[in-house]
Amino acid sequence: MDRETLSVKEAAIYVGVSKDLIYQLVKENKLPHLKLGRRILFRKNTLDTWMLEQETLSLNYKKDGANVYINNLLKSKW
Numbered sequence: 001m002d003r004e005t006l007s008v009k010e011a012a013i014y015v016g017v018s019k020d021l022i023y024q025l026v027k028e029n030k031l032p033h034l035k036l037g038r039r040i041l042f043r044k045n046t047l048d049t050w051m052l053e054q055e056t057l058s059l060n061y062k063k064d065g066a067n068v069y070i071n072n073l074l075k076s077k078w
Helices: 008-015 019-027 044-076
Strands: 033-034 037-042
Touching: 008 019, 008 037, 008 044, 033 044
Parallel strands: none
Antiparallel strands: 033 037
16 A cells, blocks of 8 residues: 655655755644644645645736736836
């Protein structure tokens, strides 16, 4: 049976960030995780969903930022 969960170290490698950043995101409750005693675990499919949500948020932010810039530019011209 394949494991469904990852340790902090494995999650960091999977996501492509440092262990320190994983611990920081867990502390700030910005990364979905499971705590079993002192162990912190992550489900692979949950990390995939979280990364997809982060991508979507960044795209929306860039789009909204561009719209604000364009609207401000148009207001300043008139």
